[in-house]
Amino acid sequence: MFIGEYEASIDDKGRVAVPTKFRTTLKGKAVVTRGLDQSLFLYPQAEWKVMAEKLASLPISTANTRAFSRLMLAGAMECDIDKQGRIILPGYLKEFAGVAKRVVFAGLYNRIEIWSEERWKTYKSETEKESTAIAEQLGSLGV
Numbered sequence: 001m002f003i004g005e006y007e008a009s010i011d012d013k014g015r016v017a018v019p020t021k022f023r024t025t026l027k028g029k030a031v032v033t034r035g036l037d038q039s040l041f042l043y044p045q046a047e048w049k050v051m052a053e054k055l056a057s058l059p060i061s062t063a064n065t066r067a068f069s070r071l072m073l074a075g076a077m078e079c080d081i082d083k084q085g086r087i088i089l090p091g092y093l094k095e096f097a098g099v100a101k102r103v104v105f106a107g108l109y110n111r112i113e114i115w116s117e118e119r120w121k122t123y124k125s126e127t128e129k130e131s132t133a134i135a136e137q138l139g140s141l142g143v
């Protein structure tokens with residue numbers, strides 16, 4: 001299970017250290033892909049397999065399902081976690097998420113989101129302002 005927010009820096013070789021609390025669940029390998037809201041999603045391999053199978057089972061006759069599958073599957077990259085707990089973020093994913101030097105890892109139960117620090121702060125601030133309205137909407141879903 002992934003929870004919490006952690007900040008990190010990307011080094012000159014494009015490596016970033018995965019928070020220590022997340023490393024044991026990832027077990028040395030992970031899959032990183034384009035996420036939503038201009039973030040990246042980082043999955044343990046087992047969770048990625050579940051997600052990929054769901055995406056692969058969607059009907060290809062619907063434009064939105066094709067588009068979302070392409071976003072997630074074609075953008076995915078397996079990454080090894082080195083002995084120092086670092087991964088390399090591919091350039092196309094860093095560009096997609098607007099990641100330069102500082103990132104935030106946000107634990108979201110079965111996945112980790114990686115955000116540019118600046119975008120995360122903006123997103124979090126805006127979402128916190130709307131938290132009451134969001135809570136009311138979720139209440140109608142039984143949350």
